[in-house]
Amino acid sequence: MDQDTIIINGNHLVFRSGETILETARRNHIDIPTLCHLKNAIPTHTCKICQVEVMGEPALVESCAAKAKQGMTILTDSPKVIEARKEVIKGLLASGYHNCAAREMDAKDWTSFQLTVLKNDGKEDLCPVWGDCELQDLAYRYQVKTRHTPSKECRYDTERANPFIIRDFSRCILCGRCVKACREIQVNNAIEFGYAGDDLKIIAKNDATLKDSDCVFCGECLQACPVGALVPDKAFRDHRFKDTRKIRTxxxxxxxxxxxxxxxxxxxxxxxxxxxxxxxPNHASLCVKGRFGYEFVASPERLTRPLIKKDGKQVEASWEEALDLVAQKLSAIKSESGPDSIGVMTSARITNEDNYIAQKFTRAVLKTNNIDHCARL
Ligand code: SF4
Ligand code: SF4
Ligand code: SF4
Known part of the structure; x- marks a missing residue:
């Protein structure tokens, strides 16, 4: 056998120095599910869902933490592995208020249940991340059958005091991803594990609300949370993040x-x-503006028609009238005082394409390099 080779599900794969089994598998498009694992953060191997069978090892091995070693033979979906994963999923579903899977189901049941719940959209009890939850996906994938009905006792009060983020620890699986995201990715240290035993919980500054802590609302924790414990406040107001179209920009x-x-x-x-x-440049992170500052796009208060100042008042005008006026004024200023007497400031609230056209117009038509953007403030 070649140096630095492991066998996963019969495939001979070269691993890189220091790589874990999970990393080698994912680089080679072999899927191993994870819940507590967060890319670019230190593995804490708490959830155990990524366990795999390594030939010769007496117990299952957590693939997010175990380094790949020469000659290892690994099974990622053996009956033993699947059984263990089912137990983990069962335990997680039973640990909180996971009412979406509180019934025995097969594939047919699941679909009809989904439809029933979706019809009841808007009910207080309906989980806001229905259809966009990694635990729910796993319960479906492994057809975990549970008769566990979550009790009202396992509910925390939903924390709605914060801008942008709602916290509901009834659905927290204590995976720790949010803490890693805050501490290791954003280096904000606003949240941590608090209390102990059955009271273990993610807390911000002496168990305060996020808004009364060091949180800067970057939303990195929200993006990292695999379940409905951290959700954007919009999910409670208007939307279900199912059936969305994803656009890279x-x-x-x-x-x-x-x-x-x-x-x-x-x-x-x-x-x-x-x-x-x-x-x-961001390696999947965003700041508060990039992540949450988008409501202006569909705001009914946006100007859709040009306004011209007449007798001290802004008066609605046609595009022809407005463009003629701007062209006439810019031409006059240019011929009287030269192109460098004009400056153009563009905006973060228009598209990149609009910004590009604005700089083209400034340089090629107005003949000045006096073009800037509020992004450089
Ligand atoms: S957090 Fe996920 S598993 Fe829990 S109720 Fe919501 S959708 Fe279901
Ligand atoms: S929003 Fe950002 S700063 Fe606040 S807890 Fe989450 S990761 Fe930390
Ligand atoms: S809030 Fe979400 S990310 Fe944080 S520990 Fe709970 S489930 Fe995990």
């Missing part, structure tokens, strides 16, 4: 150029995540 708020995935439903942006890629 560049954030226009500042000059960094973060890559983002915009989720669109009924021609409206309903959510923005850092692009699901390891590309620079």
């Amino acid at each position: 560049t954030c226009s708020f500042c000059g960094v150029g973060c890559q983002m995935d915009v989720f669109v439903q009924d021609n409206k942006i309903v959510k923005i995540d850092g692009a699901d890629t390891d590309l620079p």
